Structures are given as structure tokens and as C-alpha cells.
Amino acid sequence: MAETSARSLTKAISWRIFATIATVIIVYVFTGELILSLGVGLADILIKLVLYYFHERIWNCVKFGRVGEKSDGQKRTPY
Numbered sequence: 001m002a003e004t005s006a007r008s009l010t011k012a013i014s015w016r017i018f019a020t021i022a023t024v025i026i027v028y029v030f031t032g033e034l035i036l037s038l039g040v041g042l043a044d045i046l047i048k049l050v051l052y053y054f055h056e057r058i059w060n061c062v063k064f065g066r067v068g069e070k071s072d073g074q075k076r077t078p079y
Contacts, residue, residue: 020045 024041028034 016045016048019048 023044027040028037
């Protein structure tokens, strides 16, 4: 069964929240500084959002694994 775009986006956002919380906790355990931990968490989420955008744009140029058109103009199926 295929996933809707809304579901994929919701999963991506929820994962980013969990991953950032983990980063904040790890920094806090190592430093004991809450403000520093929150600052690193904020930087983490912003930097990784930008990096993910460029990662997606680069992958958009890669043909590997794409289902495209055959030479006769018909669509290929992924099966």
C-alpha cells in the first residue's frame, strides 16, 4: 500500500522532533548545561533541515531506482 504525502511529511516531522530531543539530552548529559543543550538542539534542527533539502535536490538528479518511460512512450511499472 502506498503512503500519502501527508503521512510521509508527518513521519519526517515527528522523526526530526525525536532526533532533536535525543541530541538535547545527549548534550545535557555531557555538559550539564540546559541552555547550551537547547541551543545545540536548535542548531541541530535548522542545520539538518537545510542539509536534508539539498540532499533531496541532489537525489532528484539521480536516475537510480526511478521508474520512467520506455522508449515507446509507455510508463514502466516498478514490479
